[in-house]
Amino acid sequence: MPNHPTLATLTADLAAGRTTARKLVDDCLAKIADKAGEGARVFIQADADGTIAAADAMDKLREVSAAPSPYAGIPVSIKDLFDVEGQVSRAGSLTLKDAPPAAKDAPVVARLRRAGFVVIGRTNMTEFAYSGLGINPHYGTPKNPWRRDIGYVPGGSSSGAAVSITDGMAYGALGTDTGGSCRIPAAYCGIVGYKPTARRVPLDGGIPLSVTLDSYGPIARSVGCCAVLDAVLTGEPIAQVVPRPVRGLRLAVPTTVMLDDLNPAVARAFERALDRLADAGALIDHIAVPEFGEVAALNVGGGFAAAESWAWHRALIAEKAELYDPRVLSRIRRGESLSAADYVDLLTIRRPIIAGFERRVAPYDALIAPTVAITPPVMADLADDAAYVKANMLSLRNCSLINILDGCAISLPCHREGEPPVGLMLAAAGGSDRRIFELAAAIEKIVRA
Template sequence: MPYTPTLASLADDLENGRTSARKLVDECIARIADPAGEGQRVFIHVDKDAAIEAAEAMDRLRKAKAAPSRFAGIPVSIKDLFDIKGQVTRAGSRALDDSPPAQADATAVARLRRAGFIVIGRTNMTEFAYSGIGINPHYGTPKSVWQRSVGHVPGGSSSGAAVSIADGMAHGALGTDTGGSCRIPAAFNGIVGFKPTQRRVPLDGGVPLSSTLDSFGPLARSVSCCAILDAVLADEPVMPLRPRPIKGMRLAVPTTVVLDDLDDAVAQTFDRALEKLSREGALIERIEVPGFLDIGVMNAKGGFSAAESYAWHRFLIASKGDIYDPRVAVRILRGEGMSAADYVDLINARRSLIARTEKRIAPYDALVLPTTANTPPRIPDLTADKAFTTQNMRALRNPSLINMIDGCAISIPAQRDGEVPVGLMLAAAGGSDRRIFELAAGMERAIRV
């Protein structure tokens, strides 16, 4: 059965004495340790002793009416991309095994701790965050919740983050999103993933993939859960989320690129969700977004991710390239062939893209589109590089458009019970984060009926 408590319901239980931080931590640790579960592949490191100690401290603070927030004592997982004081940040790789322990928490981690959230452990990920599929040859690949006996990919790069939420190993997760790495695994596991406007959450203390496109965001079980975590990460007040009525929502469905080559289940689920929204009074218009056609040309030589990852990795990959996942290394090394002129051209092209696209989508509350073109592929079907590349690009295509326009976006589950997970994405220009949460909260239940 799906594990469904929200941050709000857990906070109420803590406040009213129906549970304790220690009990929540013990339950998460038990799920992680379950030999029949995915815990060994979901977590690279479990911070058991520190989590128990923190839980007991939060219980004492709550008893003394001194808890730092109403969410104090709730366990969260941290993607292995983030620094945690005293721990080695491996970024899902073996190439960083001999790195010194971090001297301080990443700012995003520190903000979660300051609110009283308890770090339960470090989650598995695509090596160096360079894939939307979630396969990791070093630490294993956690299976998506969909048909687990068969074995489908979890989505990446925040693979372990998503499965930790879906399986109740944590109640919130910190992930990163450079081209969909929060939203893709959310879509593949039937949960919610949010990519904030990049400038809202500091990037220090995280291993970079692309400093231009990286953003740090939450994965959780509901829109309101993600809104709470996002506020904490952005150092903003946690405000009650007011869902917008569906009636009168102004939504645009891009017909450029995003509806091409959809799996049948994705197309059917997306169309059904649009029909439901329309019946409820949403104003839905199909529009062309010409700028989306430009993005493929802009990325032809590898784009920002190749250029900027190569700049960070060039010395490490020269000395330890044989340790890298070959599918990751080949993508990083594309940046070696990019010139300074190529990079400057890319910066200028993106500036133009953002301006043109923001103008095009300004009349609408949000864009609405399938999160991914594909449903979770079977892990055995991706052994060949060609199959892997095809499915990886299909997973990344739609969400990466929003990173390129410096926007914000959320993926919410659109499938009905028993159906293959499919995400519906709402997106808008940068700075529209609160509006996106309100819209998503207004429709998250309706689209699944």
């Protein structure tokens, strides 16, 4: 079996009898339990007994040709803010540790189970998903796989989700993306993360950050893996992604905001990726996207995330403020000063910005930009609040623009072996998900060549 199996290689091995669901689960559980590894920080809760029972059941179904899908028995991880029947949804917080267990699975979890995927455990995250760095003072912070001896952040908020993939503790991960929380940890950890058009995936059964901006998406090893998981999460038929020919693709590099203040390693990797795509026949234009500049008006006072998170948290804060991560609490509290009129203004301002963005990008197959402006910061360097705020804003900046403009986007690794991890983002207007997967399937090998 390859060092980094994909869902495609795993289904082939399962079908051929080269492996079993039980073996896949046992291997993942062993890595989670390894005291020399990151398992204790990656998983807030691992369900060994339930996972083993589910794997054994899938093996028996496969023996009689009754498996629910080719993916039956493959272990996946679930971010801690999703409801899993019989488990407590903590959202990486101490404030909810005594909450009652969920009465039923969230729809996205139920869909994964119906396809036969095995839920191996709940992954760590930034408390209540409110940061792009992935730091959690309550349950520990998983270390980035790159130069683990130094201790770089994994990216957030789906930190444990990404490291569960890089460290072979799961083969697919369910995360969320409100301002980049699937794409940022994927970029920082050198894997693939997808933010779908928000309306395609039901949000029931998840603890919200911003009901306007939240979307639920996959993190995995490859574009093909993410496409399979996306189809399951949306309830769409699983179909093989056929890569689009790169020659003749029209790709737009936005010169507004997204290229500002790039780390030199990010700039080099991005320019190298553009050169490779141009050599392969892609047509690349650099264009202004003034709508990106207009988004700043929506973020005054914290924007949708502050307003909507305050609405959800205000009673919990009144009771348990001292249990919150202070950095998360301060961001939520910004919503306290926003009025109903301020919120209506946000909704009113957003609509024409989205419409302008969609008109501007319509002539192109996709936008292409660095997923994150910087490489992963060192955890120890973020003890200072000012350094934390700067790193967090630069981590979130590029990705969050796509959420605010109701788009869809994928992050692909584009760095060379031995270089700091860098993500390449392909993005488009909402509803372009299938096209993004077809483009990404064609591009992913070119940009890593």
